[in-house]
Amino acid sequence: MFNDEIIVLSREVKEAKEQGRPLVALESTIISHGMPWPENVETALELEAEIRARRAVPATIAILDGKVRVGLEEEEIHRLAKSNDVMKVSRRDLPYVISSGKDGATTVAATMIIAEWAGISTFATGGIGGVHREGENTLDISADLEELARTNVAVVCAGAKSILDIGLTLEVLETRGVPVVGIATEEFPAFYSRKSGYAVNLSLTEPMEIARMLQVKWEMGLTGGVVLAQPVPEENALDEKEMDDIIQRALQEAKVKGISGKDVTPFLLGHVKDLTAGKSLSTNIALVKNNARLAADIAVALHQLSS
């Protein structure tokens, strides 16, 4: 499933693959739709720097002019960060964004698909999509969960935002056989806060023990991803109660405006950002960087195991 005409590796990523160096995938929806300019470019570049500093190689993934790109140049990250004409691309959107030659920012699901094509098994992001509140009626369940069930990529995240129904999200992951690992915690983190009230499946701390579990899973032919949920650093965590109020208001607004489909998540994220007057943005930046560091350490450990 590798076609040079559709998939283009950056020079850095190509060299890393030739030399068998550890790689870490990064998504681009966070750049185009998840954060405002200029923090989005700054963060995207800082994430790459964190990964390089840990002796791994970053591969930011996106679609540019209908080409699947694994590893981007700085100008290309700027283009994704500044343009208003970038599609949000999940699994179902990939064929069209490619056939029409458009630009697309990849969600967790689409980034996992492309990472697997490119032979990258570790991916760092902020939060995964999940079952939305009232999802039992609306069936608004992110394609990220389906992808985690089928694609062999480990996703380091800070859990999921409580714009979602975290309990239902964890139930779906359990049903679909996706291990949910708490990093040095017994509790699934809720992105802005370290706690959600829901237990994880198991807790691990060391990159090497995590890498060993991933290796066993995939060697056994148990296809699918793993959620590696790392709580936001203590000093960057936001007050849970305050965030809950803000999220309630955002959900109410979405309902009144009749927001649906792929617009739900970006709408809620944008509202939460506005209502916290930017405070949530610095938390967001801190936790993604923390995740990039852990993902790099896991990629290095996986590489040690396989060499």
Ligand code: PSU
């Ligand atoms: N949750 C966040 N920040 C994000 C997203 C989710 O806290 O940026 C983005 C990710 O790219 C994720 C996508 O894969 O939203 C999920 O969208 P949907 O719910 O439409 O599947």
Ligand code: MN
């Ligand atoms: Mn949805």
